[in-house]
Amino acid sequence: MVHFVWLVPLLPLLGFLITGIWRNRLSKTAIALTGCGTVLGSFVASCILFFQALSPGFRSTPVHLFDFISAGPLRIPFDFQVDQLTLVFLLIITGVGFLIHLYSASYMWSDAGYGRYFSYLNLFVFSMLLLVLGANYVILFMGWEGVGLCSYLLIGFWYDRDDFNKAAKKAFIMNRIGDLGFLIGLFLMISRFSSVSFGEVFSRAPSLGPHSGVMVAITLLLLVGAVGKSAQIPLYTWLPDAMAGPTPVSALIHAATMVTAGIYMIARSHVLYSLAPATLTVVAVIGLATAILAASIALKQNDIKKILAYSTVSQLGYMFLGLGVGVFGASVFHVMTHAFFKALLFLGAGSVIHALGGEQDIRKMGGLRRKLPVTYWTFLVACLAISGIPPFSGFFSKDAILGAAYQEQPLLYFIGLAGALMTAFYMFRLFFLTFHGEFRGSEESAQHLHESPPAMTIPLILLAVLSLIGGWVGIPAFLGGRDLLGNFLAPVFSNGPAASLPAAAGNTDLILMVVAAVLSIAVIFWTRGLYRRYRQGGTPGRGLVRLLEHKWYVDELYDFLFTRPLGRLSDWLESRVESPVIDGAVNGMGRMVQWGSRQVRLVQSGQVGLYIFGMVAGAIILFLIGFFLIK
Amino acid sequence: MNEIVFTAVFGVFLLFSGLFIRSKNAIRFIAITGMGLAFLVNGWEYFHPGNDWPGGMIHADHVSILFNAIALGCTLVYFLLSGKDFEQLGEHLAEYFALVYFILCGVGIASSFTSLLMLFLAIEIISIPQYILAGSQKSNLKSNEASLKYFLMGAFSTGFLLMGIALLYGSTGTFHIGEMNLGGSGIDPLVLTGILFLIVGLTFKVGGAPFHFWTPDVYDGAPSVVTSFMATVVKAAGFIAFLRLFSIAFSADNITAHWTLVIALIAAATLLVGNFTAVFQVSVKRMLAYSSISQAGFMILALVGLGTLAWDGILLYAAAYSLATIGAFAVLIRMEDYTYEGYRGLGKKQPLVALANTVFLLSLTGIPATAGFMAKYFVLSSALQRGGMLWLVILALCCAAVSAYYYFRLIWAMYFQEGEPAILPDRITPAFKGLLIFTALLVVAIGVYPGLVLNWLP
């Protein structure tokens, strides 16, 4: 079966081609069936692969498809590789991806670009599958660029809205900055190891010796790529803007694809990162800073999707923290649980927005509990999961990371805990404002309030179940669990510094867990008191609050530091350098070629005598050169 | 070896079937089937090598067979795309096809000769049917002129070739290219003169400057169907012979020092002349004629390189250039007006044809993801491997940029200029469209995955 692994990405690719080429001919039903069916097929194939991997004799070997590039000593085969890490991601991508497709089939039904939407969505899944299946960095990079492209296309899906286009461009450019780092890292890798295959690079990497500057450089450059893709400081600003796309797209970007790519890449390269402890520290610091910064911004946002977007950035920060302190397995665990509850949150938000006819401001919502019962209960599950309340999934994965951070450095733990409490606060602020109290929207929209159709609620319910029980595969030993996920991933990370949660420190961890859970619950009740009876109105905040409302003015800072100076520089270059010098030179060259062409053409007169004379003259010149010039 | 025998015998067979079969479709069918068979017969030898020509004057190795396969495959595509247009030439349909078969027999010898005599024979077997084909439109003055000019100048250059062979024989006492043993110190002036004569003769045959003068007039004057073949498979065969001779016989270090600069200068001159003159053409056909000169300039770069990369490059180039040019000509033949104006609005009227044509032009320019890019890449890197040739590679890159001007002008005319394309709609059949798209896909496939061709190399 492993040899048929190419089926997994092939199906969404076929779906992309079918829905893309015949987007105007196929009926909407056919498009939805193709779009969802291909991803479902991939999911089934991934499941089969997964169950094979559970058998004891499983070993991951690259599956050679064909030679992609061979230039001199460098050979880059088009290989796929299936190991436990890949399998976890495969299941997340295809499983959650399928639920999002299913949801979209109903959510986007009335949109004119239905076929286009599904073709992009399938291409997105295809790119992400390519990314996690590739057995070398170049294939990974192809998928990497693919998801970048698809996110651009989908964020700017409603391309007649100018601000949406801007958001799409912002996402693309931010990603490109990261990609540049990745590419340079790749080139450095090629020059040092003359290979990009995971197996060869990892086996050759230790030869550089401990504390190698080159290894730090490579890992830092790869980190730049991951920072761009996974929306970390300083390249995180695109993700909140990326909610311009349709809501299921946000779910796909935030949960199943795209942003997890950076985590995957670092987890995949854990051998390299383990050899560069300095970079790991950078990873941890960036992650923690992002987690705190994003969580603080989310405290005062009013757009339902924006809050969720910042919460994603913050959660990704936790995953980076996990990577940074060396618990790669725990980070992957958090990727998984996060995929469940974040997809659920976005789809739930989509359901709310759907019911309200496009309204996204939580100050104009409220009291939706009775009108949207399914959405309400599933959303509650997701909020509990993300806030880290036991026994919901987020609790286990987040505490796995925080516990490891405590062992590394208690300070990391306390900062992280603060972030987690902020998470509980903003999530339940969102929750209470949306679902409790009185409805604060217009009369008209109050009339149209309705629960979403089953195609939308079934994914919600499934995801809610997963958000509840998804964490149980990673219950650590000291809580009586067997840490199934950690053991499953152990072969991949076995040569890393720590496979998963260090089991030795059971008691400390238990205390930390209880503290975190109790504090979170307390925060939730406090939030309930604050926002259950929220009335509209209120003045714009001052001081710190205002700073938070404006997202720490980071966008403005970037605008001041980079965008505007660059704009001025390019204006200057355009008027002073480009038009007179470069255009002049280029046009001059063009004119010279044309002039030369006109002259040379005259030689071709059509007279054979002249031609033969030319040939003889040419031969004589060649003979003179051959005999007298070359010595 | 198989290919040589098969094409020769099948050519005669076609001649005779022309005596008895009146139906043009039947003759075309026989010719196409024969080409398919020739491809298979040639492919069979790849897996069952062995029988050489008695006397060891011909030895078909895997490179020869691979090139034969490329030549036969391109000819097959050419027959399928333009076979119907042979009927425009005149009444002797079977003879025209037979002449193509005879040329392919020469191509087979050119790719596998081991003796200078066989080289000469190959060049002549290739040339003489071309003189006839160029003049096959008897009532067309330009066709007659092309034939006569080609014949006159061809005969002239053959003199150079023979003289070179004679001098080499005089100095080394052998015709066998593997046994010349020129690797000692110093060089006999007779040998040097012989090599220079051979360079002149062969450069003429492949249309390199300053012996290219015949090319535009002949390619322009000859019927377009014939030009399409002359400018592609035949030219590529000339290069294979050229490279085979020089990489086997004259590749010793003390010898290459004497001729590499000469070849490099020829390459530079060819690139400059071809590209610069193509810029100002009004007729697309004449532009393609000059473009064939400039493409020859790139292929000469492989001769500068000499090595595995050069073989990779020349084989890829043969496939990429032949397919793209055959495709572009197949579209050209269906135009009533050969000027750039004639192509105006083709993108709207015949989107598929215009799309395929665009792919061909992009490949000729050397845009990535097309076969032309990979071919240029390999050829240029082979030239780079030889030290001191950076200037030539830079010049070649500049010329490639210039070439974008005249290729893109055509794309521009097809898509961005309003007008009624002067295309003959009744000759655009669905089968033709399908084949054209298939050819374009092939061009892209080789560009994305050059292993399609190169993996067959040993």
Place this chain on the structure above:
Amino acid sequence: MLLHSYVLEAGTTPISYFPIVLQLIMALVFVGGVMIATHLLGPKRKGSDKLENFECGIQSQGNARQPMAINYFLTAILFVLFDVEVIFFYPYAVNFKILGWAGFWEMVLFVAFFFAGFFYIIRKGALNWRD
């Protein structure tokens, strides 16, 4: 033999070809010199008779460059083709015994090719005289 060895010994540098170059120059100088000398020294008489074609003393009739029927050429070329190929029989006749049956069959094949060609031109009507 002596000459042969001399050439082999010396034949490695361009200088050894100097005598040929010298001879070339001498020939050019001589021919050019003589032509100039005759031009300068010889007596000159100009008249219309000097520009007439000389045809063995017979009065010339019209222009020699007249179009002729292509059939003349065709027949002539075909004749030369077949005529020249027959020359191959001479070496075969000389080596008849040595070549044996293998040679015989090869010759039969050769003749068969001939007949095929002959058959072809007959069928094609190349020898039919048309105007």
